[in-house]
Amino acid sequence: MADIGTLHYLVVAAALFVLGVIGVLTRRNVVIVLMSIELILNAVNLNLVAFSRMWGNLHGQVFSIFIVVDAAAEAAVGLGILIAFFRNKETINVDEIDLLKW
Amino acid sequence: MLDSLKSFLDGSVSGTPGQLNNQVWALIYVLIIFAGVSVAVIAMNWLERKALAHFQVRLGPMRVGPHGLLQPIADAVKLLIKEDIIPAESDKFVFWIAPLIGLLAAFTVYTVVPFGPSQAVSDMNIGILFMLGVSSLAVLGIVMAGWASNSHYPLIGALRSSAQMVSYEVAMGLAVISAILMTSLHGTGLYGVSSLGDGTGTLSMIGIVQAQQEQHVWFLFKFFPLGLIAFVIFAIAMVAETNRAPFDLPEAESELTAGFHTEYSGLRWSLFMLAEYAAMIAVSSIAVTLWLGGWLRPFPNLLSGATWDFIFALFPGLTFLALGAIALLGTVRMPKHPYFKIQTIGLAAFGVVLAGIGVLLLAVPIAAKVSNQSILSRSTEALMNVYWFVAKVAVFMYLYIWYRATWPRYRFDQLMKVGWKVMLPISLGALILTAIVGVLLG
Amino acid sequence: MTPVATPFFFYMLSGLAIIGGLLVITRRNAVHSALALILTLLAVAGLYLMLYAPFVAGVQIIVYAGGIMVLFLFVIMLVSLERTVKERQFNRIWPVGLLASCALLALLLGVYAKGKTLFEGRPAPPLTESSNTQQIGLMLYGNYMFAFEVASLLLLVAILGAVIMAKKRI
Numbered sequence: 001m002a003d004i005g006t007l008h009y010l011v012v013a014a015a016l017f018v019l020g021v022i023g024v025l026t027r028r029n030v031v032i033v034l035m036s037i038e039l040i041l042n043a044v045n046l047n048l049v050a051f052s053r054m055w056g057n058l059h060g061q062v063f064s065i066f067i068v069v070d071a072a073a074e075a076a077v078g079l080g081i082l083i084a085f086f087r088n089k090e091t092i093n094v095d096e097i098d099l100l101k102w
Numbered sequence: 103m104l105d106s107l108k109s110f111l112d113g114s115v116s117g118t119p120g121q122l123n124n125q126v127w128a129l130i131y132v133l134i135i136f137a138g139v140s141v142a143v144i145a146m147n148w149l150e151r152k153a154l155a156h157f158q159v160r161l162g163p164m165r166v167g168p169h170g171l172l173q174p175i176a177d178a179v180k181l182l183i184k185e186d187i188i189p190a191e192s193d194k195f196v197f198w199i200a201p202l203i204g205l206l207a208a209f210t211v212y213t214v215v216p217f218g219p220s221q222a223v224s225d226m227n228i229g230i231l232f233m234l235g236v237s238s239l240a241v242l243g244i245v246m247a248g249w250a251s252n253s254h255y256p257l258i259g260a261l262r263s264s265a266q267m268v269s270y271e272v273a274m275g276l277a278v279i280s281a282i283l284m285t286s287l288h289g290t291g292l293y294g295v296s297s298l299g300d301g302t303g304t305l306s307m308i309g310i311v312q313a314q315q316e317q318h319v320w321f322l323f324k325f326f327p328l329g330l331i332a333f334v335i336f337a338i339a340m341v342a343e344t345n346r347a348p349f350d351l352p353e354a355e356s357e358l359t360a361g362f363h364t365e366y367s368g369l370r371w372s373l374f375m376l377a378e379y380a381a382m383i384a385v386s387s388i389a390v391t392l393w394l395g396g397w398l399r400p401f402p403n404l405l406s407g408a409t410w411d412f413i414f415a416l417f418p419g420l421t422f423l424a425l426g427a428i429a430l431l432g433t434v435r436m437p438k439h440p441y442f443k444i445q446t447i448g449l450a451a452f453g454v455v456l457a458g459i460g461v462l463l464l465a466v467p468i469a470a471k472v473s474n475q476s477i478l479s480r481s482t483e484a485l486m487n488v489y490w491f492v493a494k495v496a497v498f499m500y501l502y503i504w505y506r507a508t509w510p511r512y513r514f515d516q517l518m519k520v521g522w523k524v525m526l527p528i529s530l531g532a533l534i535l536t537a538i539v540g541v542l543l544g
Numbered sequence: 545m546t547p548v549a550t551p552f553f554f555y556m557l558s559g560l561a562i563i564g565g566l567l568v569i570t571r572r573n574a575v576h577s578a579l580a581l582i583l584t585l586l587a588v589a590g591l592y593l594m595l596y597a598p599f600v601a602g603v604q605i606i607v608y609a610g611g612i613m614v615l616f617l618f619v620i621m622l623v624s625l626e627r628t629v630k631e632r633q634f635n636r637i638w639p640v641g642l643l644a645s646c647a648l649l650a651l652l653l654g655v656y657a658k659g660k661t662l663f664e665g666r667p668a669p670p671l672t673e674s675s676n677t678q679q680i681g682l683m684l685y686g687n688y689m690f691a692f693e694v695a696s697l698l699l700l701v702a703i704l705g706a707v708i709m710a711k712k713r714i
Contacts, residue, residue, distance in 0.1 A: 238610030
């Protein structure tokens, strides 16, 4: 095909984003939901870096580094919450974590 | 393709195959590195068993070849013909792929290791960052190996090993940063920080060695105790990264029945061992490049000039001649029983081969000095670069074996305590002090 | 350094990334999903390299593939039970989720198709890759200094949070 332009990268990022959204909305396993969130964040990063290349400055890349930092923090806390919950109720299915309602 | 081969050899262009976009030479370099690392791993295997034995006042393997020289080959053949046992309830795909990931991570580091001013497979601008990233992928292989074995010893071993590797990666990264900081200085000498120059450092491995050459000092000695502290932190962290003694609790036989590779047998286990030795050589190469001046011969600026270059260029040949002489001495001292006839002949042949290589390596610089052909002088230079680099890495390999023979194993909580509470603050402190000294003196 | 075989590498890397993404959301075994996610992360790092962002690619490999995925694998090994592999994997309302995501995809692709002209005609300016790290460093410690400090605080809070959440008794 033709030269690989910005639009090609945006389409790939959109595909990854939608795959991540499907994972968050449809899976029952909490760990896989968290991994789908990581997919979403990666799609956003790809978008940012593609635009940074298009405009020729580095703001996009710097922002994507911050997003990677943020994703690490969120994964750590999310998995900590999962472990705490797993101790109470021996399940990792999202729809069984409903202790607040009787 | 033929002219891309020739243009690289005749020295009209200089640069790594990555810079010159020369895929053929990149492939040739990769094959040479692969072969070299395999030979080095075999030699390491032999050296480890013999050196450990001599440390423990015994002889080590003596039967298989003369002085056990063919022992690694016998080991390799044994491992290849062993039965491939896969645990019943294990995850077959993950079980298969785990050693491959460890091997991949160990060998990909060699892409950036420089053997000369333009002899690296690809001198990336983020060379050191690439190396840190790829060596952190090795943890994944270990975690998967422990998980896929479906048995509690490997699982605990894998968890401990990966926790250890991740902890020491932090200290390793900080030590590396303090070496990178020193590349941005331009003054010469032990404490030289020149205010000229744009203060740009570099992350590329070849650039780091060239910075050491330009500053006339190995980064080991720069800012005197600080370079040494960073080097010592890296040297300890690299031993922990490769799961070697004294940090080898996760794979020690007396503790965890071989940890994460308990359930692996035959060829798969040998892949793990290959990955471990290759990772050892890789991180030693990184340490040599960052602190010990890479391919530079001793005193390249202090003792410069054609005569000193010539004297130092004789070292490779003399080393091999010395090794050949030791082998021939061993031949003379062999017992004079007819049982040992084949071994004596074998050792004599080995000694003659080593001495022959030594003579060949001596002939190159002498011929380069006598006749003035550029290909000979360039090959002398390449020979010297590769020799000094390999010699420094060989010193590290011997140190690894020495550590294993001498020190007792760390208990796991002691190991984690040392990693987080001792190494991390010291490396952070060294980094901050290096930066402060660099700014104050400049 | 002139790029070589760009369309081949782009299609290969993005194909790997999308296949990895598909495997992440469809595998029954969480460890397989994690491996597929590692594949996606490495493919995306390759895409960053093609976009002349070597530093971000390095950070992606070190932090994401080498750090976060190890964390995920640890937790999967700690909480994985035998019975989770045999249970129902998808929600009861999965058609709704799928429909909503397809609508989202259609919306995104529609926006891109309509605004296609905005992306063309903009010649990609030549970026010197030799000083990418230096320039990112200058920006991080220059324009984005405050965000940098806040990010370090965020990491501190995350460490504290993770330790407290995972402790047995506070």
